[in-house]
Amino acid sequence: MVVLDGVTPPAGHTGCLHSVPWFTARLGGALAELTVSCPDLTLPEALSRAIVRTAAAHAATCDLSHPRTPQATVVLARWSSRTVEYLVLSDSVLLVEAPDGAVTAVLDDRLARLPRAALTTDALVDSRLRNKEGGFFTAAADASVAARAVTGTLPRERVRALTALTDGAARWTEKFHQGDWAALFGLVREEGAGALVARVRALERADREARAFLGRGKTHDDATVVFTEL
Template identity: 75%
Template sequence: MRTEVVSEPGHRDRPNEDFASVGLPAFGQGGCLVVLDGVTPPRTGTGCSHSVSWFTTRLGGALTELTVSCPDLTLPEILSRAILRTAEPHAATCDLSHPRTPQSTVVLARWSAETVDYLVLSDSVLLLESADGSVIPVLDDRLARLPRASLATDALIDAVVRNKEGGFFTAAADPSVAERAVTGSVPRHEVRALAALTDGAARWVEKFREGDWVRCVGLVRKEGARALVERVRALEAADKEERTYLRRSKTHDDATVVFVEP
C-alpha cells in the first residue's frame, strides 16, 4: 500500500484549517481516508469561542476513529455521529445555530476487499482512478452551480444559500446534513488509487486549467502529492498581480492532497 498526505497552510502565520488522515484498521483489511477543508470565518464572528482548526481537528479525528472502528455503519451515519460528537463539548458555551458556527467540507472514503464507499460534502474533491487510468471525479457541485448574485456578500450567502435547501451544505453542528452528501459505492477491483483534494489543491484543475483530473492524478502518482501543491503555489504567485485566474479569490489557500493506492 502506498499513502501520501500533504497539507500546507495558505499563509505560514495563520493556522491550517484543513484536516487530513489515513486510517488502517488493526485487523489488516481495508482502510479509510478523511479530508476536511474548514470554512474561513468572517470578521463579524461565528457565535463560537472555538477556532475553525479546533473544529476540523475534532471532526476529522471523530470521522477517522468511527470509520475504522465501525464498519457496520454507513458513511452518512458515521458523519452524523461525528458531527454530534464534535458539537457536544461546546453546545453549552457556543451558539451552534449561528450560520457561521465552525464548519467544513468533507471527503470520506472507506475501502475493503470488496468495495470502495465514498461521501463528499461541499467543494472538496475525491478522485477514483481505475486500472485503465481513467478517473471518476466525485464532486458536490451545488456551490459552483449557484447564481453569482446569490454569492455577492457574506450576509446574503448566510441568509439565502448556506446550509439551505436550494443552496449548498457543509458539516457544522446539524447531524442531518449527512443525508445531503454525495455518496456511492464501487467494486474494489475497479479502483487502482484514490486522491482527495481540498479546493486549494484542486485549483490546478478547477481554477488554473493546467490539466484535467486524469492528468492531476498522473502528476501525483509520478511526482508526489507535494509536487501538485508546489505547482499550485507557483501558479498563484504568477497570477498575484494580474489575477487573470484568481480574480477575487484569496491568493493562497490551504492546500491538502491525500493519495492512496490501497
C-alpha cells in the first residue's frame, strides 16, 4: 500500500519546473517498484532510494534546495505471510485493525504538536518548520527524512485490515470530531471509502462560513482513503 498526499505550495516561486502531481507520480512509482522488487529493503530504505531516484529526475533543471520544492506526505504498508511493516511520514494516518476489532492509529504527530501561532502563514511554515529540526518532515529531495518516519513491524496474525488516510479524510475525526479512529474505521468498512469522503465534504460545506472548527485554514483538502483487508 502506497498513499501519498502532495503538498500544494503557496503561490510564488518553488524553484522547480515540475508540478506536485509530477513529483508524487514519480515518487509513488518508485516506491511501488522498490517495496515489491526489493523485499530485503526496509521501508525507510525504500523511501530513501525512491527520494534519491525522484530527485535525480529533475536535479539538472530545478533548485531542489528550495523549501517549497515539490513534496508529499507518505504512508506505506507491506505484508508477507509472517509480518506487516508500516511507515508514516507527516500528517497522513494509518489505521491498523486487530482480529478482535481494536483499532490503533499510527501517527507522525510532529506537525500537530507545533504551537498554533507558528502555523499562521504558509511562508513561515516553509521557511522555519518544514523539513527542519524542531519542525516536521515531508518527502521532498533530501533522502535523510526517511529516517524520521514513524515505522514498525507487526506479526501478520495481529492485523486483520488497514486503512490509510490523507489528512483531508482524517478531518472526520481530527477536525470535525464525528467519532474516534475506531468509528472512522467502522464507517469505511461498512459503507466504503467514498462514504467517508462524502461525509467530510458535507461537513466542510456546512462549516464554510462559520469556520467553527479551529485549525482548518481552507474549506476543502485533498481526501484519499485506502482500505485493505488482509
